[in-house]
Amino acid sequence: MKKRDIPKETVNRLPLYLRCFERLLEEGEYTVTSEALSRRLNLNSYLVRKDLSRFGDFGTRGVGYKTRKLAEKLRAILHVNRKWKVGIGGIGNVGFALMTYSGFDREVFDIAVAFDKDPELIGKEVNGVIIEDEQELTRRVKEESVKLGIIAVPPAEAQKVAEKMVKGGIQGLLNFAPTQLDLPEDVRLTHMFFTKELETLAYYL
Amino acid sequence: MKKRDIPKETVNRLPLYLRCFERLLEEGEYTVTSEALSRRLNLNSYLVRKDLSRFGDFGTRGVGYKTRKLAEKLRAILHVNRKWKVGIGGIGNVGFALMTYSGFDREVFDIAVAFDKDPELIGKEVNGVIIEDEQELTRRVKEESVKLGIIAVPPAEAQKVAEKMVKGGIQGLLNFAPTQLDLPEDVRLTHMFFTKELETLAYYL
Incomplete structure (x- = not known):
């Protein structure tokens, strides 16, 4: 995936998604629907789905996104899995x-x-x-x-x-x-x- | 104009436009094209035109936007023309x-x-x-x-x-x-x- 392909506005939202997934993990929530995610972040759920689809589809219909997997993925994408x-x-x-x-x-x-x-x-x-x-x-x-x-x-x-x-x-x-x-x-x-x-x-x- | 009509992302950009118009005024630039504006702000020029058109059309084809007028307008919209x-x-x-x-x-x-x-x-x-x-x-x-x-x-x-x-x-x-x-x-x-x-x-x- 080339960096140029990801719009700046999406990149700006990635830390918010990461923070949200980390928080869900702390609360013991291992899956989350795009609707629940969009309510938490006060974003349109279509936008949330579109943003996350850019990094590979980790959502399962009726179940939602796997919070741990997506948090790890986002840390890698943001390069914050290192010092x-x-x-x-x-x-x-x-x-x-x-x-x-x-x-x-x-x-x-x-x-x-x-x-x-x-x-x-x-x-x-x-x-x-x-x-x-x-x-x-x-x-x-x-x-x-x-x-x-x-x-x-x-x-x-x-x-x-x-x-x-x-x-x-x-x-x-x-x-x-x-x-x-x-x-x-x-x-x-x-x-x-x-x-x-x-x-x-x-x-x- | 109702507040609800303006997307949050546009609102977030208004202070950047205002800062840019104020800077142009300091530099003695009384008009600016959307292209010049978009280069300064590192934004798409279509987006710039669309954003600014939401607050009334102050651009003139071939001439551009009037910086002082638009700065005043933005200050009023952002409610920063008061203490x-x-x-x-x-x-x-x-x-x-x-x-x-x-x-x-x-x-x-x-x-x-x-x-x-x-x-x-x-x-x-x-x-x-x-x-x-x-x-x-x-x-x-x-x-x-x-x-x-x-x-x-x-x-x-x-x-x-x-x-x-x-x-x-x-x-x-x-x-x-x-x-x-x-x-x-x-x-x-x-x-x-x-x-x-x-x-x-x-x-x-």
């Missing part, structure tokens, strides 16, 4: 919150390196990781084979830090700085603009 | 990062109240807001007519704090706690799972 080293640039309030965030599965997303330019922060340990000098970013990211990066520096510095990361071999970037970034086309970039989420909520009020 | 008071529950690392986040337009999203249960935090001031006792949350949210809430407490406390917010009249919730919430159907809920974004990035690597 990824993550590097963070900027240990201000956002960076610090991410380093101590309890929601990451450290067996999958391991914050391996963290950088700042503030001499007061360099050398300090946060959650088992020692903050390093931003000047060492490219070299260290390469050395540690880090492929995922998080930008948590102020907007004015985001472009520069992102370039250092890409130069070190980082291929996927999560940007928390409220600014656009101009990067090579083969680098995957996701923006975390909290404002965007609040705007979407405000629309419905 | 919304926002309340935060939980001033741990994530809550603190949000209170000091530079990406919010305070003229639109004004963090008006903040709560924690830790006596060490209650009474402290962060970015001009005094942290209040979580026990006062429902009363204070009602008093201040806060309609948007942010959950930044640990997962085990998220449900309880969300219920207090809803009881106080909050209608839209942004949940940063890595857990599901069970709330009345008329409450809008958005989850900010950083893990989801990293998983989507990992898919492409």
Whole structure:
């Protein structure tokens, strides 16, 4: 299956399906119908069936999907059945919150390196990781084979830090700085603009 | 125009269009074609035209969309042409990062109240807001007519704090706690799972 064949919107929903299957397993539910799934996720059941059919048909008519099998399949598709080293640039309030965030599965997303330019922060340990000098970013990211990066520096510095990361071999970037970034086309970039989420909520009020 | 008529996926894209039009205005671009817009946003140009046509046709063939007019229209549609008071529950690392986040337009999203249960935090001031006792949350949210809430407490406390917010009249919730919430159907809920974004990035690597 070629990656290009899967629409971006479907890819964006895969983590939601995975989370849902994992939750069903915790609740001891080993099968789930597309209708039950669509109710839980607040999605159209036709869409759910279409999304999941793209990855091989694991549903049985009248019985539903096998939650364990599909969770494993989704973990493999999302490449989260392995460990990824993550590097963070900027240990201000956002960076610090991410380093101590309890929601990451450290067996999958391991914050391996963290950088700042503030001499007061360099050398300090946060959650088992020692903050390093931003000047060492490219070299260290390469050395540690880090492929995922998080930008948590102020907007004015985001472009520069992102370039250092890409130069070190980082291929996927999560940007928390409220600014656009101009990067090579083969680098995957996701923006975390909290404002965007609040705007979407405000629309419905 | 009824809200129900607009697909959720379109609504989710509106803040991206707005951000793009605002940026174009900053750059002195007063018109933009759907093709240029689609390149900037990395979206299909048919989708862009379809999305924007839902809000009235502001495009002129051969000329494009009027950026200022469409930015104003989108601000009105998203209800961000006014100020919304926002309340935060939980001033741990994530809550603190949000209170000091530079990406919010305070003229639109004004963090008006903040709560924690830790006596060490209650009474402290962060970015001009005094942290209040979580026990006062429902009363204070009602008093201040806060309609948007942010959950930044640990997962085990998220449900309880969300219920207090809803009881106080909050209608839209942004949940940063890595857990599901069970709330009345008329409450809008958005989850900010950083893990989801990293998983989507990992898919492409």
